[in-house]
Amino acid sequence: MADGRLVVVSNRVPAAGGRVSVGGLVAALRPALEAVGGLWFGWGGSIGPADAIERRREGRVEFVTCALTADEEEGYYEGFCNRTLWPLMHGMPERAELRAGEYERWRAVNARFAALLRPFLEPGDLVWVHDYHLMALGSELRAAGWEGRAGYFHHIPVPEAELWNAIPHHLEIAAGFEAYDLVGLQTQRDVARLEWYAPAAAGRMRAFPIGIDPQGMRALAGQHPADAFEARTGRQVLLGLDRLDYTKGIPDRLTAFERLIRRRPEVAAEALLVQWSAPSREGIADYQAERRLVDDAVGRLRALASPSPVEARHEVLPAELVAAALRDADVCLVTSRADGMNLVAKEFVAAQRPEAPGVLVLTDGCGAAEELTDALIVPSGDIEALAEAIERALEMPVEERRQRWRSLAATVEAGNVQEWCRGFLATLAGGEAPEVSEP
Ligand code: F6P
DSSP: OOOSOEEEEEOOOOOGGGGOOOOOHHHHHHHHHHHEEEEEEEEEEEEEEOOOOEEEETTTTTEEEEEOOHIIIIIIIIIIIIIIHHHHTEEEEEEEEOOOHHHHHHHHHHHHHHHHHHGGGOTTEEEEEEEGGGGTHHHHHHHHOSOOOOEEOOOOOOOOOOHOOOOOOHHHHHHGGGGGGGEEEHHHHHHHHHHHOOGGGGGEEEEEOOOOOOOHHHHHHHHSSOOTTTTTTTOEEHHHHHHHHEESOOOOOOOOOOOHHHOOTTHHEEEEEEEEOOHHHHHHHHHHHHHHHHHHHHHHHTTTSSSSEEEEESSSOOOOOOOHHHHSSSSEEEEOOOOOOOOHHHHHHHHHTTOOOOOEETTTTTTGGGTTTEEEEEOOHHHHHHHHHHHHHHHHOOOHHHHHHHHHHHHHHHTOOOHHHHHHHHHHHEEEEEOOOOO
């Protein structure tokens, strides 16, 4: 990586002391940045005055965080990021809302972050900006005089061009991609769509499917040796593990399981669906409504049999319990309507036992479906196809499970997070791959 440091910029920055953080971005970036070393700049998660900066060092990483003002949290984070861009990027225009002044607030936060970061940058640094919150940071940094290398990675899906066009000022957003030397996307589908939408920056776009730290996942699971599922009572466990978001298709999998039990009541005695959802963006009405949908679907399942064929929790659970759950589950249900990658699919594969692996069920809206082709893949939102895939997974002979898992595991191991980081940074630097030691 030339001679400079790596400077990561993201909306969300891990809390001090490595406390649990919900969401794939921090989970993926933390080991990557720890391996390379450098600086991580972004929102520390607090509400306060615009000039409040905090600095701390943990190992090889210096964290520089700022607060958002209450106005910014409302207009930038909850507003333009999560009520406008989020549903549009996930192909759900019917959920998108744009309130007056929120685009301007979003741009202003991008400009403010650029102004705060600029004095920390040194010649030779590689700047790596993450996700839709800060898409415009590149052009703001250029306006602030930064001439060094700058890359952007888009963690979420790219929609069809007409959905971008629904955003007033979208031409400014499209032009913003030209400020970056490299624009990374999760899938080839995303690359094709963004090239179509922002053709002037097409030459700098490439797919870098994000990975995980497979060894780290297994080590974490090892800290919880007992079976993660107290309510198992001899049944196979179907696991759903998500941030509680309407993009994740949680009601779809609950409804598909309900449909299977109504057709074949004996399944309730053979399988338990465990759904652990981490509360997220709770101030936004669509997230509150999604929780009610999940609760209703869980209630319907509970009424079907005793003992209950479902266990549902809405909380952030300890990381080692979550890792053990991914190891001990017989089937993992990743059923997003649309999603950037769904790292949980890769975590499941990495955590499983090679001698008796479980089955991964994916919908084709998950970014992971482009790489993990030996999963059982069904069309997003197709409840009947999902019910059939669940049935097939529960009945799959161990030899077929092993065969599928071996191919999935090879992909997950090879495309791990260190390789993702190395690949992006080598391309951004335009030279040799940087030295990345194991975390
Ligand atoms: O992975 C997509 C993403 O939006 C990340 O950028 C984000 O940190 C994560 O989901 C969790 O969402 P939030 O930061 O809004 O809690």
